[in-house]
Amino acid sequence: MADKPDRELLRRYHEDGDLAARERLIENHMPLVRSLARRYSYRGEQLDDLVQIGAIGLIKAIDRFDINRGVELTTYATPNIIGEIKRHFRDKGWSVRVPRGLQELNVQLSRLVEQLTVQFSRSPTITELAEAAGVDEEDVLEALESGRAYTSLSLSAASGGGEDEEVDPLESIGVEERQYEVSEDRAVLAPGFRVLEERERAILHLRFFEGLTQSQIAQQVGISQMHVSRLIRRSLEKVRDEIAYDQTQRKPKRAAARG
Amino acid sequence: MSDEILLTLPDRREFFNVAHLVVGGLAVRLNLTFENLEDVQVALEGLLPRAKGEITVGVKLEEGALAISVGPFEGDPLRAELAAADSEERVGLKRILDTVSDSVEVIDDEDGCWVRLTKKVDG
Numbered sequence: 001m002a003d004k005p006d007r008e009l010l011r012r013y014h015e016d017g018d019l020a021a022r023e024r025l026i027e028n029h030m031p032l033v034r035s036l037a038r039r040y041s042y043r044g045e046q047l048d049d050l051v052q053i054g055a056i057g058l059i060k061a062i063d064r065f066d067i068n069r070g071v072e073l074t075t076y077a078t079p080n081i082i083g084e085i086k087r088h089f090r091d092k093g094w095s096v097r098v099p100r101g102l103q104e105l106n107v108q109l110s111r112l113v114e115q116l117t118v119q120f121s122r123s124p125t126i127t128e129l130a131e132a133a134g135v136d137e138e139d140v141l142e143a144l145e146s147g148r149a150y151t152s153l154s155l156s157a158a159s160g161g162g163e164d165e166e167v168d169p170l171e172s173i174g175v176e177e178r179q180y181e182v183s184e185d186r187a188v189l190a191p192g193f194r195v196l197e198e199r200e201r202a203i204l205h206l207r208f209f210e211g212l213t214q215s216q217i218a219q220q221v222g223i224s225q226m227h228v229s230r231l232i233r234r235s236l237e238k239v240r241d242e243i244a245y246d247q248t249q250r251k252p253k254r255a256a257a258r259g
Numbered sequence: 260m261s262d263e264i265l266l267t268l269p270d271r272r273e274f275f276n277v278a279h280l281v282v283g284g285l286a287v288r289l290n291l292t293f294e295n296l297e298d299v300q301v302a303l304e305g306l307l308p309r310a311k312g313e314i315t316v317g318v319k320l321e322e323g324a325l326a327i328s329v330g331p332f333e334g335d336p337l338r339a340e341l342a343a344a345d346s347e348e349r350v351g352l353k354r355i356l357d358t359v360s361d362s363v364e365v366i367d368d369e370d371g372c373w374v375r376l377t378k379k380v381d382g
Contacts (some may be wrong), residue, residue, distance in 0.1 A: 038272060113293055123294035125286045141283040145276055208350045208358050214294055229297055233304060239350055240308065 006073045014067050025062050025073070026055065032074060035056050036081050040089070050085055057084030076083050105143040108133055110226035117225065147230065200235040207232055263319035268308045275315040278303055278316045282327070289325060289380050299325065299378055305355045306374055309337065322329030324361065338365060338372070342347050346374035 006028070012021035030051075037050035061077035109135040112132045116124035130137040196204070203221065206212045214232070266281050268274045279300055284298040306329045307314060317328040341363070342352045356363045360376040366374075 023279050069314070107281070123292035125290050125292050126296065127290065129293060137287045138284070141280055141287070144283065145279055205348050211358065214297060225294075232301065236301065236304065236350065236355065240305070 007067065010062070010065055010067050010073065013062070022062060024196070028070060029058055029062075029074065029077060030055065032077065032234050033081055037085060038077065040085055050088075053088045054081045057081035060084070102139075102143045102146045104137060105133060105139060106147050106226075109140065109143055110224050113225050114218075123213075123215060147226065196235055196238060200231055200238075203228060203231050204235050204239075262378075263317055265315060265317045267313055267315045268307075270314060272308070275303075275307045278307060281316070282284045282318055284318075285325070287292050289320060291325070291378075291380060295378060295380070299376075300335065301359045302327070302356055302376055302378075303329070305333075305352055309340075309352075317368070320380070321377070324379045327378070328366075328373050329361075330366075330373030331368060332369060332374070334372040341365060361377075 008026065009025045009028075009129040012018040013025065018242065033054040034047075034051050037047055037054045041047040041050055057080040058077050061080040065073060065076060109129055113124065116128060118134060120128075124132075124208050126137050126140050130140045133140065177229055199221070203217055205218065206217045207214070212220065214228045218228045221228065262311060264281060267276055268278060282299055282303065283296060286299065287327075291299070303316070307316075309332055311333055312331075315328075315330060317326075319326050320343050337352075340351060341356075343351050343353065356376060358373070359378075362375075362377045364375040365372050366375055
């Protein structure tokens with residue numbers, strides 16, 4: 001169901017050319033832009049700059065919105081805003097700045113986690129991983145952390161086509177257009193889950209409702225444990241942002257008071 | 260004597276990975292498995308962004324378990340979130356923390372409330 005105030009404002013803008021309604025829509029959805037921009041601000045860009053860039057995506061979404069479709073503006077705008085921010089980084093020749101050594105170690109660790117889990121019939125410790133990789137424990141932690149940074153960066157990137165594809169931990173930018181296409185289908189899902197892809201929902205279900213461990217999920221789904229880990233984190237972050245945004249929409253006074 | 264590490268971070272995402280590294284460093288000393296460390300990191304990722312200001316993470320080893328305190332949070336919203344029932348279509352904070360840790364407790368303090376988690380260390 002589309003949000004009623006949004007729908008009315010969109011109708012006024014698109015049917016009556018009411019520019020004040022457009023301004024109001026922009027203003028109402030700036031918390032979403034800020035929330036999304038914050039994800040990328042630690043890459044050396046000023047948050048304010050990213051908010052401005054994200055706002056362009058929001059405005060495009062408002063201008064292109066088809067009021068005859070039963071989709072919420074937020075669902076439609078989110079990939080546009082993220083797309084605009086990513087395009088900015090892409091245009092600047094930005095890439096994930098993780099040292100190559102850590103990139104390679106991350107990929108190596110992904111394999112070692114699988115191997116050692118089978119070998120020991122349990123999850124390996126960080127020390128065991130470090131020994132197997134021939135590096136210090138601190139290097140292992142740092143490489144795992146670089147994978148975590150990747151998770152945040154690639155958040156909302158549509159996953160590739162194959163179910164068994166292994167995402168390169170340093171793969172950079174997703175395809176926002178693809179997500180945009182499927183986003184309308186998600187509008188019928190419960191808040192927080194509508195931003196997730198089918199596989200992400202399935203994995204969250206296995207982990208948090210069926211109680212399977214990451215390695216059990218990896219076996220069942222046929223991807224690596226590190227990949228399961230990344231998908232879980234990415235999905236949870238998406239859900240959290242979605243819910244947080246819903247809450248700011250429901251409590252505008254409170255959100256505004258916090259600035 | 261209590262061997263506790265206390266880390267206070269600004270409420271900014273770019274600092275959160277410091278908490279992950281510190282907890283990771285301690286996990287090495289405690290011989291935590293990769294999977295258990297992952298669980299602890301997921302719990303931290305669930306809690307840290309909910310801070311409304313400076314946030315402190317305390318980590319210590321306690322009776323064969325890693326005890327982690329995170330706070331302060333605004334009490335009411337956090338309690339409401341932890342009390343909210345999760346449907347099959349929603350993974351809320353309570354379900355996340357219950358899944359990845361062995362115990363979850365909310366403790367009131369004068370500056371807000373704290374979430375205290377324990378995670379058993381594998382033998």
